Every structure is written in structure tokens, then in C-alpha cells.
Amino acid sequence: MLRPFITACLLTLAAPAFADSTFVFPEDQAETDFIANEVIATFYHEVGHGLIDVLKIPVLGKEEDAADTLSVILMDRIWKEEAAAEILRSDAMTYAANADYSLDDTDPADFADEHSLDIQRYYAVVCLFYGANPDARRDLAVELELPEAKLESCPDEWAYASGAWDKVLEGTEPGPKKKGLVMGEGQEDLELAQLLADEVASLNQMIGLPEDITVWVADCGEANAYYSPDDKAITICNEYAQYLQEIWAASE
Numbered sequence: 001m002l003r004p005f006i007t008a009c010l011l012t013l014a015a016p017a018f019a020d021s022t023f024v025f026p027e028d029q030a031e032t033d034f035i036a037n038e039v040i041a042t043f044y045h046e047v048g049h050g051l052i053d054v055l056k057i058p059v060l061g062k063e064e065d066a067a068d069t070l071s072v073i074l075m076d077r078i079w080k081e082e083a084a085a086e087i088l089r090s091d092a093m094t095y096a097a098n099a100d101y102s103l104d105d106t107d108p109a110d111f112a113d114e115h116s117l118d119i120q121r122y123y124a125v126v127c128l129f130y131g132a133n134p135d136a137r138r139d140l141a142v143e144l145e146l147p148e149a150k151l152e153s154c155p156d157e158w159a160y161a162s163g164a165w166d167k168v169l170e171g172t173e174p175g176p177k178k179k180g181l182v183m184g185e186g187q188e189d190l191e192l193a194q195l196l197a198d199e200v201a202s203l204n205q206m207i208g209l210p211e212d213i214t215v216w217v218a219d220c221g222e223a224n225a226y227y228s229p230d231d232k233a234i235t236i237c238n239e240y241a242q243y244l245q246e247i248w249a250a251s252e
């Protein structure tokens with residue numbers, strides 16, 4: 001069983017667990033949907049880091065939490081209800097799986113990580129998503145075992161968190177002099193890059209940036225995804241999609 005521990009942006013395996021290879025989506029549609037949904041949720045999180053950097057957004061609290069919040073906002077705003085719920089469900093399933101792994105062997109140092117604990121991230125994203133549209137999402141929140149006492153405060157938590165992002169994104173509408181997200185060149189044949197290109201197109205209709213952020217799919221030597229402020233680039237690792245296949249297999 002994989003036992004990832006949290007480092008850079010998402011999670012890192014103790015050693016490179018996969019041979020270099022371009023990721024190809026599996027034939028099983030449910031598995032492909034899970035992987036695609038979670039890659040999208042993760043990409044939105046990395047977009048959060050990118051926006052914080054290029055827009056010089058002051059962050060009060062953990063930047064990782066702010067990026068998780070933006071991920072939920074983008075799920076909510078870009079997708080119709082059913083598809084948004086499926087992305088949230090995949091995101092929650094991944095946090096739950098990561099939490100299972102880490103609880104096997106919790107290291108006190110995990111509590112010092114820049115990320116909140118996986119189980120906290122699980123409840124946070126479910127709470128925010130529910131809070132954005134409580135009438136439509138109550139059954140989902142209950143199914144995902146958001147505590148009854150928590151349901152009450154989630155709409156307020158959503159209002160504060162989405163309101164904060166709306167405030168810092170004021171004036172970032174796309175325009176002729178604006179830049180935005182761009183896919184790195186030469187990735188047209190990569191299935192993960194094709195998935196991300198659609199997200200890039202959607203986001204560029206919502207947000208204009210003072211400088212470009214380039215999006216890459218790459219072999220990283222670890223299951224990860226990250227934003228590099230030096231390169232103004234988001235990288236989604238092939239190994240991360242492969243790791244999601246492992247989570248799917250373990251859930252079967």
C-alpha cells in the first residue's frame with residue numbers, strides 16, 4: 001500500500017514509485033471520471049497558488065487553505081450542479097484515502113506541515129461546497145458524513161471564504177491587455193494536457209492576469225502537483241494521476 005506523506009504542494013511518495021510514462025486514462029469510465037475530476041480539483045488548487053503569486057494577494061492564514069478554498073469556488077462556479085458535485089466527491093475521496101494512509105503512521109511532524117491535515121482538508125472542502133448551495137447539497141454533505149453540528153455554520157464559512165476571494169479578484173476580468181493561463185507548447189497529444197486545456201479556456205474567460213502562468217504535464221519522479229513562483233508555472237505530474245489510479249484500485 002502506498003504511504004504518501006505531505007510535502008511540497010500535495011503529497012509525495014517516499015521514493016519514485018512509477019516508471020517514467022505518459023499517463024493514459026484507463027478504459028473504465030468511472031475510474032477515468034474519478035481521476036479526471038481530481039486532477040481538475042488539484043489544478044484549481046494550484047491555480048490558487050498562481051493567483052496569490054501573480055496578483056500579489058495577501059494571505060491571512062495558511063496559503064494552502066486559501067488554495068483549497070479557491071478550488072471549491074471554481075468547482076462551484078465553472079460546473080453545473082451534478083458535475084460540480086462529482087468533482088467535489090472525487091476530491092473528498094482523495095483526501096479520505098490520504099487520511100487513511102497517514103493515520104496508519106502519523107508522524108508528529110505532520111502537524112507542522114504547511115497543509116492542514118488531510119482529514120481537516122476533507123471536512124473543509126465538503127463544508128464549503130455544501131455551504132455554497134445548502135438546499136441542493138444537503139444530501140451530499142450527509143452522505144459524506146459532514147457532522148450534523150457543522151452543517152449549520154457552513155453557509156457562513158462559504159460566505160466569508162468566497163467573499164474574501166471575490167474581493168481580491170475584483171478588477172481581474174479578462175481584457176485585451178490582460179494575460180492568463182497558457183498551456184506549455186508541445187503537449188497537444190497528452191491526455192492530461194487535453195483535460196487541462198479545457199480548464200485553462202474556462203478560467204481565461206473568468207480571470208485576466210498581469211502575467212502568464214504556464215501549465216505543464218510532466219514526469220516529476222513523485223506523485224505531486226505544484227506551482228513554481230520562479231517559473232510562473234503549474235505542473236501536474238503524470239505520477240499524480242497514476243497515484244489516483246492506486247487510490248481507485250484500493251477503493252474497489
Ligand SMILES: [Zn+2]
Pocket residue numbers: 008009010045046049064067
Ligand atoms: Zn498547495
